[in-house]
Amino acid sequence: MKGLTLTTKEQTRLQILNGVLERRWSMRETAEVLGVSERQGWRLLAAYRKEGAAALAHGNRGRVPSNATPAAMRQQVVVMAQERYREINHTHLAELLAQREGIVLSRSTVRRFLVGAGVPSPRRRRPPRHRCRRQRMPQEGMLLQLDGSHHSWLEERGPVLTLLLAVDDATGRVPYALFREQEDTQGYLLLLHGVIERCGIPLAVYTDRHSVFQHWRRGPHETPASLGVGASTQCARALRELGVTQVFAHSPEAKGRVERTSGTFQDRLVAELRLAGASTLAEANHVLGEFLTHFNQRFGVPAAQSGSAYRAVPEGLDIDGVLCVKEIRRVARDNTVRYRGRTLQLFPVSDQPSYAWAHVEVQERLDGRLLVCYRGEASHPRGSTSSRR
Numbered sequence: 281m282k283g284l285t286l287t288t289k290e291q292t293r294l295q296i297l298n299g300v301l302e303r304r305w306s307m308r309e310t311a312e313v314l315g316v317s318e319r320q321g322w323r324l325l326a327a328y329r330k331e332g333a334a335a336l337a338h339g340n341r342g343r344v345p346s347n348a349t350p351a352a353m354r355q356q357v358v359v360m361a362q363e364r365y366r367e368i369n370h371t372h373l374a375e376l377l378a379q380r381e382g383i384v385l386s387r388s389t390v391r392r393f394l395v396g397a398g399v400p401s402p403r404r405r406r407p408p409r410h411r412c413r414r415q416r417m418p419q420e421g422m423l424l425q426l427d428g429s430h431h432s433w434l435e436e437r438g439p440v441l442t443l444l445l446a447v448d449d450a451t452g453r454v455p456y457a458l459f460r461e462q463e464d465t466q467g468y469l470l471l472l473h474g475v476i477e478r479c480g481i482p483l484a485v486y487t488d489r490h491s492v493f494q495h496w497r498r499g500p501h502e503t504p505a506s507l508g509v510g511a512s513t514q515c516a517r518a519l520r521e522l523g524v525t526q527v528f529a530h531s532p533e534a535k536g537r538v539e540r541t542s543g544t545f546q547d548r549l550v551a552e553l554r555l556a557g558a559s560t561l562a563e564a565n566h567v568l569g570e571f572l573t574h575f576n577q578r579f580g581v582p583a584a585q586s587g588s589a590y591r592a593v594p595e596g597l598d599i600d601g602v603l604c605v606k607e608i609r610r611v612a613r614d615n616t617v618r619y620r621g622r623t624l625q626l627f628p629v630s631d632q633p634s635y636a637w638a639h640v641e642v643q644e645r646l647d648g649r650l651l652v653c654y655r656g657e658a659s660h661p662r663g664s665t666s667s668r669r
Contacts, residue, residue, distance in 0.1 A: 288523030288594075290336045292483060295591065297328050297336075304585055305418045313422055313484045315525045349389065357383065357390060358397040369403040370394065414534075416450050420583045421479065421590035423449040423527075425486045425538035426471065428463035431546050437559040443545060443568075444471045447538040449486070453580040454541065454572055455479045459564045465492050465514050469603045470646055472518065476599060480590030484525035486535055494528065514605050521602045523591075544579070601651075601658070605644040611635040617642060617652060617661070624661035626652060 286294065293314060300310050311321035327335035357377065365373055370391040377383040377390070385393075391401070417423045429443040444467050445457035456474035460467035475482070487493045495513050512520070519526050529535040549571055556567045593599055609617045615635050617624045619642050626635050632654070641653040651658045 286333060286336060288521065289525075292523040292525070292591070293324070293336050294328075294333055295589075296483060297325055299419075299589070300325055301329075304587070305422070309417055309422070312527070313417070313525060315484070315527060349385070349393075353383065354393050357385070357393050358399060361390075361394055361399050367402050370401045416452075416584070418450060418584040419587060419589045420448055420450045420453075421482050421588045423484045423486055424455070424475065424482045425449055425535050426468065427488065427535060427538040427542060428460075428467075428490070429542040429545065430463065431550075433459065433546075433550060433553060433564060434559055435550065435554065437554075437557075438564075439561070441561060441564060442467070443542070443549075444468060445538065445541065445545070446471055446475050446485075447541045449537060450583040451580050452537065452541070453576040457568060457572060459561055459568060461561065463490065463492065465605065466646065468492055468515050469518060469605075472515075473599070473603045473646060476522075476593065476603075480588070480592055481522055482524060483589050483591070484527055485519065486527045486529060486538075488529050488532070488535065493526065517606070518602050518604075541579075544575075548575070600645055600647075601643060604646060607642050607644075608639055609642050611638045611640055613637070619644075619650065622650075624650060624652060626659065626661050629659075 296310055296313060299305055300307060307321050307325070308318055311318040314321060314324070316324070324336070360377070360381070361368070361373060365376060368376065371387045373394075374385055374387040374390045377385060394400070425447045427445065427447075429445070430440070431443065433441045433443065439461070441459045441461065442463045443457060443459055444463065445454055447454055455478055456471060458467065458470060458474065460470075491513070492515050493513060494516065516526060532539055549568065552571050553564060553567050556563070558564045558567050607619070609619060611617055611626060613636050615626045615628075617626065617640060624642070626640075628634060635654060638654060643651040643653060643658070645651065650661065652661050653659075
């Protein structure tokens with residue numbers, strides 16, 4: 281395959297499969313990092329051995345399947361599932377559509393349409409299976425567990441803060457952590473930035489289903505216990521651009537390593553903050569920086585395999601342009617963009633005298649700067665706060 285260009289995700293898969301060939305980790309551990317089944321992991325490895333890196337690129341990339349279901353039929357199925365065939369499970373619905381409507385679709389296709397539209401099946405889930413503690417990953421940087429701990433860290437001396445921390449699954453060390461006023465998107469982007477700055481890009485992260493990582497939307501016929509997945513979040517988008525696999529935990533026990541670390545912090549770090557007399561967010565983060573060094577020396581364990589799976593930042597990748605908030609806006613006739621109550625004025629350049637009606641990407645960087653990107657080129661607009669009319 282001439283001119284093959286692998287995406288960031290495919291490059292990550294290439295690195296992981298090379299680790300299997302070098303016998304640095306097992307296929308069971310590799311499949312978990314890749315987010316696939318162990319059987320699919322063996323398939324990928326066999327194809328990689330036979331065809332090389334070209335096997336990691338999908339053969340139908342950029343092509344529309346000839347048997348793709350028309351969008352009109354997809355919408356028709358969703359509407360009927362919400363109205364005429366409401367509260368009918370997916371298997372029965374597929375049968376009724378074939379019998380009564382002449383729409384012959386497989387159960388899996390019907391389910392994909394409805395789940396994508398946020399229409400869950402009313403059928404109850406199976407009872408939970410017996411769980412066992414998962415073994416550590418063999419090498420540092422293969423998997424980071426992320427979490428936020430809302431606690432009275434400053435006791436009565438200051439406000440209630442949230443600790444955001446990352447725990448390396450292989451060693452139990454905390455490469456970076458920080459205090460925030462709340463568990464928010466900017467905080468987790470700062471957490472990832474700190475990890476990458478100190479260690480590099482991990483292969484995968486393990487998180488809960490907080491709205492920062494997975495957006496949920498509620499439909500008119502849905503209950504709070506069965507919500508549909510909506511658009512991607514800023515954190516999920518940043519991880520995707522970095523080629524980091526995002527693994528979701530289905531229970532607090534599933535990410536027990538970071539949960540236990542939070543408990544240790546709530547015991548020891550609270551005492552350290554008290555002894556230092558910290559009473560503000562800035563003072564708490566200062567004490568935290570010194571605490572992490574002693575914590576990692578005391579509680580860190582050596583990985584089963586030497587070396588690091590952290591990846592260096594690819595040459596030419598603007599890490600600040602990835603770990604930021606990105607939103608698409610349409611430029612008005614007067615070459616201005618509205619963004620969160622502000623009006624941003626765009627200035628012409630030699631090859632672009634006007635941006636009117638163009639769609640641009642507004643980036644809110646972690647340092648507070650606002651940039652507007654058009655066709656890969658970033659500019660610094662002039663901003664002003666406008667009052668409501």
